Amino acid sequence: MKLCSLGSGSSGNCLAVWNDHGGLLIDVGLNFKQTMLRMAQREIKPETFGAVLLSHGHHDHHAGAKLWCARFGTPVHCTTETADAVPLLCDHPALHRPIGIRDMFEVEGFTVRAVPCVHNASGACTFMVKEQGTHAKLALLYETGRLTKELIDAAEGATVVAVEANHDRKMLAANEKLPIGIIERTAVTHLPNVYAANYLATLNGATKLVLALHRSKDNNDPELCRSTLQAALDRAGSKAELFLAEQGEASPVFEI
Numbered sequence: 001m002k003l004c005s006l007g008s009g010s011s012g013n014c015l016a017v018w019n020d021h022g023g024l025l026i027d028v029g030l031n032f033k034q035t036m037l038r039m040a041q042r043e044i045k046p047e048t049f050g051a052v053l054l055s056h057g058h059h060d061h062h063a064g065a066k067l068w069c070a071r072f073g074t075p076v077h078c079t080t081e082t083a084d085a086v087p088l089l090c091d092h093p094a095l096h097r098p099i100g101i102r103d104m105f106e107v108e109g110f111t112v113r114a115v116p117c118v119h120n121a122s123g124a125c126t127f128m129v130k131e132q133g134t135h136a137k138l139a140l141l142y143e144t145g146r147l148t149k150e151l152i153d154a155a156e157g158a159t160v161v162a163v164e165a166n167h168d169r170k171m172l173a174a175n176e177k178l179p180i181g182i183i184e185r186t187a188v189t190h191l192p193n194v195y196a197a198n199y200l201a202t203l204n205g206a207t208k209l210v211l212a213l214h215r216s217k218d219n220n221d222p223e224l225c226r227s228t229l230q231a232a233l234d235r236a237g238s239k240a241e242l243f244l245a246e247q248g249e250a251s252p253v254f255e256i
Helices: 032-041 065-072 080-084 086-092 149-152 169-173 178-188 193-200 223-238
Strands: 001-007 015-017 022-026 049-053 076-078 096-098 104-105 110-116 125-131 137-141 160-164 209-213 241-242
Touching: 001 209, 022 110, 022 125, 032 065, 049 065, 065 086, 076 080, 076 086, 080 086, 080 096, 096 137, 110 149, 160 193, 169 178, 193 223, 209 223, 223 241
Parallel strands: 022 049, 049 076, 076 096, 137 160, 160 209, 209 241
Antiparallel strands: 001 015, 015 022, 104 110, 110 125, 125 137
């Protein structure tokens, strides 16, 4: 399994996962030009990806899907509620591959499990992705205000944990530029550093890579985020590599 975060944050999210048999794009929230540019920078071939998975219907997770699918005709796997919020799928319903919020399905050489998350979008879910024929497993824990027992159980044994570390709670509460309504909404729909760290402190030796996602540029600090998460891994005795995904550039290509 190979993976690369092409971008992660409120301006657009896209995670590429692939192997020699095919590939998945999990959310396509970057514009088409940036998606293609960042793939080229990491020597990733766009034709590798035979399926798109959409977690939910917010713009920063599907903004690039229209042009991507117009170019490549890639089918889109998502819940009906998500499809209803995405103009591409309203205009081109034949591209939609409906999934239930707790479905398990096989696509592009991977077994994918959808798991509901705590977010302010109808039909929102995240994904557990297992490479067929190997022990490689990605647990994608983001776009959620808390890690439910269902999410934690589904992530068990993950080789790669991609977890949201969106904000520092004190920084968010003290942000005078934000209306109180946005502060309150963010606090219950996005995972703070401390919640991500509490989860990482429970990891066992199966996890080889932790990818921190969706960090806020205004309500978080990269070094604070890094130190908080690394301290949790140290408490767990984990040797997993920690990498903070960025909004403005692609991560390295990781091979698990």
